[in-house]
Amino acid sequence: MNLNSVLAVAKRDLRNVKRSRGVLLPLIIVPLIFVIILPVGLGLGAPFLSNLPASNLEQTARLVEQMPPAVQEQLAPYDTVQKMLYVVLVFLFAPMFLILPLMVSSVIAADSFAGEKERKTLEALLYTPTTDAELFLGKVLAAWIPAVLVAFAGFIVYAVCANVAAWPTMGHIFFPNAMWLVLIPWVAPAAAGVGLATTVLVSMRVNTFQEASQLGGIVVLPLVAVVIGQATGVMYLSTGLVAVMGGFLWLIALLLLRRGMRAIRRTTLLTGRGSDS
Amino acid sequence: MDTVIQTNGLTRHFGANVALDALSLDIRRGEVFGFLGHNGAGKTTTVRLLNGILAPTAGQARVLGLDPSTHGAALRRRTGVLTETPALDERLTATENLRTYGDLFGLDAQTAASRAAALLERFHLTDRGNERVSGFSKGMKQRLALCRALLHQPELLFLDEPTSGLDPVSIREVHELVRQAAREQGVTVFLCTHNLVEAQQLCDRVAVLERGRVMASGTPRELSDELGTGHRVRIEVEPTLHERALQILHSAGVEATQANGSPNPGLILRCPSRNEVPQSLRLLIQAGIEVYAVVPLEASLEDVYFALHADGEKAV
Numbered sequence: 001m002n003l004n005s006v007l008a009v010a011k012r013d014l015r016n017v018k019r020s021r022g023v024l025l026p027l028i029i030v031p032l033i034f035v036i037i038l039p040v041g042l043g044l045g046a047p048f049l050s051n052l053p054a055s056n057l058e059q060t061a062r063l064v065e066q067m068p069p070a071v072q073e074q075l076a077p078y079d080t081v082q083k084m085l086y087v088v089l090v091f092l093f094a095p096m097f098l099i100l101p102l103m104v105s106s107v108i109a110a111d112s113f114a115g116e117k118e119r120k121t122l123e124a125l126l127y128t129p130t131t132d133a134e135l136f137l138g139k140v141l142a143a144w145i146p147a148v149l150v151a152f153a154g155f156i157v158y159a160v161c162a163n164v165a166a167w168p169t170m171g172h173i174f175f176p177n178a179m180w181l182v183l184i185p186w187v188a189p190a191a192a193g194v195g196l197a198t199t200v201l202v203s204m205r206v207n208t209f210q211e212a213s214q215l216g217g218i219v220v221l222p223l224v225a226v227v228i229g230q231a232t233g234v235m236y237l238s239t240g241l242v243a244v245m246g247g248f249l250w251l252i253a254l255l256l257l258r259r260g261m262r263a264i265r266r267t268t269l270l271t272g273r274g275s276d277s
Numbered sequence: 278m279d280t281v282i283q284t285n286g287l288t289r290h291f292g293a294n295v296a297l298d299a300l301s302l303d304i305r306r307g308e309v310f311g312f313l314g315h316n317g318a319g320k321t322t323t324v325r326l327l328n329g330i331l332a333p334t335a336g337q338a339r340v341l342g343l344d345p346s347t348h349g350a351a352l353r354r355r356t357g358v359l360t361e362t363p364a365l366d367e368r369l370t371a372t373e374n375l376r377t378y379g380d381l382f383g384l385d386a387q388t389a390a391s392r393a394a395a396l397l398e399r400f401h402l403t404d405r406g407n408e409r410v411s412g413f414s415k416g417m418k419q420r421l422a423l424c425r426a427l428l429h430q431p432e433l434l435f436l437d438e439p440t441s442g443l444d445p446v447s448i449r450e451v452h453e454l455v456r457q458a459a460r461e462q463g464v465t466v467f468l469c470t471h472n473l474v475e476a477q478q479l480c481d482r483v484a485v486l487e488r489g490r491v492m493a494s495g496t497p498r499e500l501s502d503e504l505g506t507g508h509r510v511r512i513e514v515e516p517t518l519h520e521r522a523l524q525i526l527h528s529a530g531v532e533a534t535q536a537n538g539s540p541n542p543g544l545i546l547r548c549p550s551r552n553e554v555p556q557s558l559r560l561l562i563q564a565g566i567e568v569y570a571v572v573p574l575e576a577s578l579e580d581v582y583f584a585l586h587a588d589g590e591k592a593v
Contacts, residue, residue, distance in 0.1 A: 002383075007380075008381045008383075011377070016366055016369065019369065020368055120362060121366055123360050123364050124358075124363075124364035128378065129381070130350065270325065
């Protein structure tokens with residue numbers, strides 16, 4: 001396998017992504033909401049949480065009581081509002097943060113695979129000396145690398161925003177904890193892999209970027225389930241659980257990618273289009 | 278002269294549809310080979326098979342000494358393909374398109390940049406090099422796609438309808454480029470076209486394809502001699518009597534048209550058999566129309582093509 005060919009394919013796809021407003025907009029807006037607007041809004045709004053009805057504060061107290069003793073010990077020095085802020089910014093937002101790499105890789109993969117079909121630019125690419133594996137890997141990297149970079153950069157921005165905005169309430173740097181230090185380097189790249197692999201497989205069955213990105217977006221649902229699970233106290237993301245979750249996501253991503261790589265063959269890509277003459 | 282493309286019984290089915298049926302070709306280096314046929318005749322399928330982006334159902338092919346099915350990547354490094362539709366990255370500029378394909382063909386940045394500049398200059402696109410392709414006209418896109426096909430200086434060039442959508446000046450330039458590439462640089466050109474005038478002007482040899490089967494092949498002259506009607510004549514009569522002469526001929530069932538656009542004015546008669554030429558002339562003379570000249574016309578590739586397709590239609 002020629003690395004230069006792989007990079008050439010990836011560079012081409014990224015050049016195309018950079019020029020599409022339809023692709024770039026969700027890639028800018030969603031991270032903006034998750035890494036800046038939500039933590040800043042919550043941090044700045046925290047001083048007003050004490051005005052909430054007593055029942056809401058009690059609910060937070062109950063949620064904390066359901067957490068493992070180690071976490072309860074960690075939260076012990078905090079008052080109710082501080083606990084509420086910590087639980088939301090550290091625990092509840094963790095699975096939501098994973099939506100970022102998943103969404104970024106899924107949108108780029110939809111543009112790269114289904115979008116290529118839609119723009120009818122695939123044939124010219126197939127006539128280049130790249131092998132099927134180089135073509136596939138180049139397209140996968142074009143979606144995966146930006147997703148991981150967005151996750152890493154987003155994490156840094158989120159950390160700064162959360163600590164700065166919550167400073168008046170917390171009075172010290174509380175973010176990240178150990179769980180996040182596993183989540184970002186281990187789970188986020190795996191989530192990006194699952195997002196793109198799912199979209200690659202979906203893209204083989206649809207013909208437009210819109211269809212692929214919408215269907216590929218279904219992969220977000222398990223993360224929503226984790227958010228709900230945490231909010232209702234059914235589960236909580238410990239460092240160990242996050243490490244296991246990462247391993248599970250890597251396994252799914254690699255299995256799906258292997259399936260995509262086997263399915264995408266130059267000699268069969270054009271035959272389904274009915275354009276032979 | 279060594280063989281560049283050799284196929285033996287090359288066949289491709291799509292389900293029950295036979296897109297290409299037992300194609301056997303032998304194309305030599307530096308040749309301009311015309312592949313003629315209607316839309317759907319199997320031309321594009323052949324180009325795909327010969328470049329290893331489609332696998333044959335049966336038969337073998339060797340292109341530049343390589344089997345496209347097993348050595349596609351190495352082969353494609355040495356071939357250039359102008360696809361039926363330009364298939365350009367329309368979000369990118371013309372220069373970016375060429376730079377991108379330079380990367381994909383393994384050219385270093387400097388070589389790609391200098392070749393891209395020279396090609397854009399040659400196809401009059403230098404001024405538009407930094408504009409996005411989405412704003413280009415159909416002809417400009419076609420010229421840019423040609424630049425892309427030539428960027429890595431291929432030994433074998435596949436051109437699928439290269440002059441489609443081009444203005445007359447650009448068409449002449451493409452023709453000049455094909456001749457120059459073949460004669461001066463020894464590039465072999467596989468030209469898919471349904472422009473018969475173009476094929477006659479450019480091609481050393483042609484094959485006529487109908488529903489995936491080669492109906493005839495040879496030099497344009499060979500095909501004309503072998504398959505042309507041979508009974509086309511141009512006659513000169515008083516121009517004011519053209520209309521009347523045509524009426525007389527048509528009512529007698531003779532195919533006749535006015536020689537519009539020809540440097541030699543007159544009427545063109547297409548007679549099914551040689552005997553009908555004097556009979557047609559007699560009709561005109563009997564009607565009092567003087568015939569000043571009768572010039573036999575050589576059958577064109579167009580005549581051959583239509584004759585073959587008429588036979589094909591009858592055979593179905």
